[in-house]
């Protein structure tokens with residue numbers, strides 16, 4: 262078993278020993294300063310613990326709710342321990358494949374695939390809310406281009422817009438990588454117009470220090486490196502990825518990179534849980550639908 266995975270499982274087992282421990286963690290995250298009724302904002306409640314998922318009944322309007330309502334965990338039939346373990350393994354330096362996850366936590370491949378896509382979906386929604394600001398650089402690059410084969414064509418290369426905010430120290434902070442719809446193959450790139458559209462959507466309107474790098478021979482080098490690293494990391498974990506789900510995997514990569522920059526394992530874990538608590542789960546049908554709507558679905 263690989264060392265990262267083993268270490269992650271060991272640290273997991275020392276922290277969470279029961280369903281109840283996981284549930285209490287989520288309850289504390291949902292209501293950090295005590296229960297608040299989502300309907301009438303009353304703060305007194307009675308806790309009904311006869312069920313697997315504890316219900317809280319508002320002392321005034323009698324509305325019943327649980328800590329999982331409106332979160333990624335809502336409606337799940339899986340034990341929370343399995344979810345928590347999946348989140349822990351999602352944070353491994355190169356993530357985890359659905360096949361491996363299914364073996365480690367003892368669920369079917371389909372369940373593992375669905376869990377990972379739910380986590381990715383939460384990461385995507387959260388990412389869309391966090392705009393880049395401060396000093397921002399934007400490259401027109403290609404994903405999937407083998408750097409050791411400079412002269413040959415790259416039929417699987419895909420045009421991407423990749424951008425980051427840069428700290429005063431020069432270090433890259435948050436990074437976003439977005440596929441440019443319908444532009445595949447070694448010669449395809451995002452145009453200046455594509456980059457502008459990206460900026461409208463992903464860069465804070467108050468940011469004045471945006472620098473564009475639309476030309477292939479003059480890209481911002483640190484960002485090029487991130488795209489190459491993303492390619493290598495995703496390739497090592499998932500093998501060859503079809504373009505159908507590629508955007509979801511790229512979001513996973515950039516989100517993990519950003520979480521891992523956030524400091525200790527403890528902070529990283531806490532932030533990922535916050536994301537899962539903030540973003541409602543997509544039902545299976547819709548999740549599949551979202552995947553289909555990715556820009557390249559028709560050709561993959």
Ligand SMILES: [Zn+2]
Nearest residue numbers: 298301319322
């Ligand atoms: Zn109430």
